[in-house]
Amino acid sequence: MEDSFERERGRMFAIAYRMLGTVTDAEEVLQDAWLRWQGVDQSTVTNPTGFLVKTVTNLCLNQLTSARARRETYVGEWLPEPVLTNRPGPLDVVSEREEVSFALLTLLERLSPPERAAYVLREAFGYSHREVAELIGTSEANARQLHARARKHVAVEEPRNEPVDRTHWQELVSRFLAAAHQGDLEGLTELLTADVVSRSDGGGKVSAARLPVVGADKVARYLLGSLVKFGADVEFGFTEANGEPALLATDPTGVRAVCFVTFSRDLISSLDLAMNPDKLHTVERQLTMA
Incomplete structure (x- = not known):
């Protein structure tokens, strides 16, 4: 038994x-x-x-x-x-x-x-x-x-995002990352829906917006500012988390964030950034496993 x-x-x-x-x-x-x-x-x-x-x-x-x-x-x-x-x-x-x-x-x-x-x-x-x-x-x-x-x-509450196949998802996210790395505010804004929402969970352990950021211009500016705070050593890679494609941000110290990006008509409609170090321990362990 x-x-x-x-x-x-x-x-x-x-x-x-x-x-x-x-x-x-x-x-x-x-x-x-x-x-x-x-x-x-x-x-x-x-x-x-x-x-x-x-x-x-x-x-x-x-x-x-x-x-x-x-x-x-x-x-x-x-x-x-x-x-x-x-x-x-x-x-x-x-x-x-x-x-x-x-x-x-x-x-x-x-x-x-x-x-x-x-x-x-x-x-x-x-x-x-x-x-x-x-x-x-x-x-x-x-x-x-x-x-x-x-x-x-x-x-009622479930986001009505259009499904995107993984190859196309990576292409769209790559465009988003390129605009962000270039500091192209206008280009980044054009990749976002007008009512895009960005949520960040820092848990008070790392710098993160305490409330959802809403709207293309505000989200674009927030993301560009966050990229600067991450530092030049941060690298972004594609992974799969919770059964869906996700972005993994790492630097020499370890995992900095896992980001979930959803789309509507090939524009980003929401971003969820898990940044609280306490919630990244499992991902850290998984990355060290064979």
Whole structure:
């Protein structure tokens, strides 16, 4: 029975990461779940998977309640922790990469903890409403309602960006980087939608805008200023994070940022910059793995 925990580790981490948005919090939940698993008479557990998933789900619900309080005092924008999906790591099983897009994780932050649990369990893992109800300790009717509210909120808020194939994405981002490196404010502005939004998560640890920057001119000026602050030693490369293309900014000291860029009609419509060093440890570890 001890192997049950290891067999379900991937599923449990995937649930916790989607619900909490950071690797650190997800790993803490798994550690707590392990302790609870060790504290029960495992021979009496007829459905180890159900027991473990329910344990992790409820630990996440408890964690989300305290996390929401912590994020009220968080310095600046709070963004999820990126995870590389083209390197060995916690999401290196293909099935676990689905539904972990950075934009979706960011959007899920706006849901209540029960709504988030219902959405993750139903959408990402295919649990029935009855199973969701059992896992989060509510009625089937309420689980159905929680899921419906969550889906409605996601549908309303989800960015309506046009899909761009990866080769074209790299071409567009290369144009953006060239204009930025040349300090071409006008050229950079022309690559942005009029209502482009840039969000930066520095967590008070590094210099970053504390509120979203909106509008082509303001975003262009902000990005040019940020590039200067990064310094001449920073290099940008293409990578894959959370199952989607991303930019990786590094310098001799390590990873400086992971940037997610989305497009609408070949113009940049949003940029999310994960810059808090505390949220780059997993990427750093992944880059050092063979």
